Amino acid sequence: MSKVHVTTTVNGDEVEFLAEPRQSLLEVLRDELKLTGTKEGCNDGNCGACSVVFDGTLVASCCVLGVEADGKKVETVEGMATPDALHPLQQAFLEETGMQCGICTPGFLISSKELLKSKPNPSEEEIRFWLANNLCRCTGYDKIVKAVQKAAAVMEEA
Amino acid sequence: MNAPTTPPPVKTEFDVVGTTPIRKDGEEKVTGAALFGDDIHLPGMLHGAMLRSPHPHARIVSIDTSKAAALKGVRTVITGADMPTLSSTVVAAGEGGEVNMQDIADNCIARDKVFYDGHVVAAVAADNKHIAEAACALIEVEYELLEPVLNVHDAVAEGAPVLHEDYTPGAFLFPTQKALPNAGRLFMEHGDVDATFDACDHVVEREFTTKSVHQGYIEPHVTTAVWTGEDTLTIHTSTQGGFAIRDFMASFMNMPMSKIKVVPMEIGGGFGGKDVVYLDSLAAVMAKRTGRPVKIFMSRSEVLRGTGPSPETYIKVKIGCNNEGQLLAADLYLLFEAGAYPGGPIAPGTMCALTRYNIPNVRLDGYDVFLNKPKMKPYRAPGATQANFAAESAIADLAEMAGIDPIQFRLTNALKPGDMMPMGFPCPPLGSIEMLNAIKNHPHYTAPLEGENRGRGISYAFWFGAGLASCAEIRCNTDGTINLTTGSADLSGTRTTLGMQAAEELGVDNDLITTNVGDTDSVGYTFQSVGSRTTFATGIAVISACRKLVEEMKKRAAMEWEVEGSEVDYASGVFTLKSDSSKTLSFGEICGKADHTGGPLIADASEFPEGVGFQIAANIVDVEVDVETGKVDILRYSTLQDVGKAVHPDFVEGQMQGGTVQGIGWALNEEYFYDEKGTLRNPTLLDYRMPTSLDVPNIDCTILETPNPGHPYGVRGVGEVPIVPPPAAIRDAIKNAIGVSLNDLPMKPGNVLKAIWEQKGK
Amino acid sequence: MHSFDFATPTSVSDAVAILAKEGSNARLLAGGTDLLIGMRVGRATPGLVVDAKQIPELKQYKLDGNGLQLGSAVTCRTLYEDSAVVDAYPALIESAELIGGMQTQGRASIGGNLCNAAPSGDSIPTLIVLGAEAVVIGPNGQRNLAVEDVCVAPGKTSLADNELLLTINIPAPAANSGACFQRFIPRNEMDIAIASVASSVVLSGDGSTFESARIALGAVGPTPIFAQGAGDLLAGKPVNEASIQEAADAAEAVATPINDMRGTIEQRKHLINVLTKRTLREAVARAKG
């Protein structure tokens, strides 16, 4: 089974790679493109550590094939900050201690970014509902929720 | 455990400690730049995979690896027979106990018998992990099935199949003694327990059970081994203790410790589960055979089947008091799973079950039970959560039976500073009475709770924590900045809390300090980041190194002023000549003059602190029970903890909240589900149900600070005790909501419903 | 994961041709949230994976006076982000919002949920009580079948290897009708149903009497169960707790659950009773507007 040539856009940059159809988007990002910010926690859709934005939609990249990325746009945690500044969510996760070990953090950031895109001013319940596909074992979620609330407030003002 | 010695008075005024700076490693963690265990790609690197036993107990008759080896892209296949023979198997484990290294080696890959569903029998290294997995499927293993032992009662029963013909009894915190064919034992008794029960006005007898739960770190185990020379090995791994991995590997590979370098990668959670070798020896042997680096990354189901968990337990409690509510006697019988090999957390569980109360007559009879499940691992306050659920629930029931207010009952019996402890020394300073009063006065506790099927519960918990060896090295640069290196893995921000202690001690700006986690070649031996010890024990090493550094810098200043070092004072970043306070040199100025005053400024320290500050915590929780479905909804949660001194209060809260939510998961839904054949049925995060963000409310934190005299700033360990109180608190709340007592964890909907039906007599 | 090839047909006819040639060697990939997970654990080992998402007909939906014509690969999230669909089919949205979390819903389709034929598939009871039809196409052309006839065993549908699901057609809601789906899970999110129930009702104009009702059950048998008798007995009955209890008892009676790690027979039957009552009450409330 031959490898497939894929052209895709990752964080605004056009990239090409060869992938076996069985490689997940997560694998391709990490192993072929060396974008290791996106993490693997379960490889079956349940932990959200591998969250990326795929074709404008929040997905678990372990549940997408790499070859499906052909002609699509992918956004990962590596694309959130600009050279000048962190994304308000990244800043808020730092200020509110929205992480401990940090393995879940890229997934939470991507997921929260999509939340604020669709609901700029979410309630605590809406945040908790949206983030339920992202598991964090360290924080108990409290400070993550507060970080998202803080970022929402900062982004509203901006 | 030794009695704390009398230390110098602790500091009470702080500049840096108690503030909440942004963590030093934070930016790279929010940008995805931080390199965790799986983020390393070495040239020529191969990928490993393991074949695991589907049987819980079997003799390996033969293994045929030929088809796997012939698969294109496969570079090597190994079995237990390919592992080096250990030259010494039984080693001292401190406190008079011993550990059998062969057990730990065999747990990585079975030699002649498999002892649990998921036990590794062979491993493959190949060009990619898909090929390695496919090759595993081609390995043919012939097993002779043996009768499995699947629960503690069967294991200790007469005539049970014996797992190990001979064994070295487990020694986790305290040693156990050889007692039964499948169990070691820890027995302690003081006073006359049986006679005292007859004199009690109220006696409660209960049986409790808890299920195995996993630490649940989101990052699976991963390691990469590379031979940098014929006899020099480097291991890149995410671990709670690089030195522990190095020392295990030296034993498993028959190598000098100095020839193995363990490079700690960022670690995605551990909670006690990541301080032992599972993969490193397999990767090292395969790397040796192929001459290429080998990485092995576990799948989630491998993590759940083959690592961790915390044991399933059975605990029988008998406890009695008089009409005044004074506890008089207690009798605990505890069966804790050890899993496939000795050494589960029976000892700490047994030892801290009742330690927070003064009880004159106590019998503790604990068993470390071997059966066909994975080798149990510590999980945050190992053994204490199970023991606390049982003991604290019995206490709650006893207080109710005696008709005494639950907090008053606990106040009457609380262990206070100066009271004699079961370990034979008086209790050091501890905010026990303050904490119990803090519950009573907590706005959550005093708020009315209305509504049907709603109830409020409380619980109170104790945990020891650890001291043990730590090293720190501090280096000043000529621009006045500082690099601090310790041997402690950073699981949650300890680079920051260690750096803050250095800044506090040196009286310099926290931003001048960059803290680094050293590899095993670059810093002195440091025990694992476990036992809530890092900020406490490694903090002491950091402070010691800082003190040495200041002494050295005083000498350097003295050289400038051509006086003795003793003529120089130091405070808040400024060196002053005692005899002429107009003569000053700043910290940075001395750093800048290092080359002219004797060379680079460095100092290091190695410490083995004894003055561990005990940890206590309490919970208040409101629940609502859906009596039609048995589902328990957490409405409000408050946790209180005595932390000695909060170095970084936000991080402290994070520990309290994270531990509490793990405790909630343990209480309500998490469990290992083995079928009658001994196969784990729920090795996924879909069916191993850890709390999601939608399952828990915000966790309100109350930090109490009773300084620990064993640390210069009064710091106690913080990380572990928060997991302990939730199960008992939630049981109490459910009982108060619907009048039904649950004595089995998890209190999942099915179990709650069953208990409701049983009570109704349905 | 095993090795396989990947095809991306851009029309229904191409897809049908591929399936005709490959038969059981090929599997359609909609959101992949079942298929890829199943392949990873070796539950499915197709030699060819056929992407459904480049086929326009499968990615579109149409809501009009006749109802909802739902392309089989339309994602759950697409559905509940359309307020017209939300207003017309609240029960369908309840199902769509329960299938996994946000990440899953951005990929998972209702068609995939149906074709995966899990006893616990959260959209299937709802589709049954809404009277949905599956439109299936194969080398011999198109055929329509009632949704309750799609699942035949755990993971098995009545579709032939060379057929694919084109659309799911849901009739427009009748006047004075309402429907509701609820499942029971131990957590509040991210779980598989221990038991689930969908109910739909049509009431008399004054809301006092059931004209008809449909009830379907999930996770209590080898396939989702159309509890036809339980719904039918409500026809002509007054809208009150006694009628609802009677239907719930009838629903419980046709549930055939097993004991497993997720729940026991007794618990599941009991939950069917509870959920039937809860969904019927809610469906009635919705019918009354």
Ligand SMILES: Cc1cc2nc3c(=O)[nH]c(=O)nc-3n(C[C@H](O)[C@H](O)[C@H](O)COP(=O)(O)OP(=O)(O)OC[C@H]3O[C@@H](n4cnc5c(N)ncnc54)[C@H](O)[C@@H]3O)c2cc1C
């Ligand atoms: C984390 C997670 C949580 C989940 N939670 C839930 C849940 O709460 N409730 C629930 O019900 N499910 C759940 N699922 C399962 C899954 O998401 C749903 O069943 C989903 O609806 C499947 O849709 P899909 O588009 O991803 O299907 P796919 O995986 O693409 O396909 C499923 C099956 O249908 C076949 N198929 C797809 N399209 C067609 C077609 N047009 N014609 C013929 N065959 C076709 C495929 O070949 C495959 O066999 C969960 C999955 C994950 C990963």
Ligand code: FES
């Ligand atoms: S790794 Fe993809 S969801 Fe866990």
Ligand code: FES
């Ligand atoms: S911070 Fe460790 S899992 Fe979230």
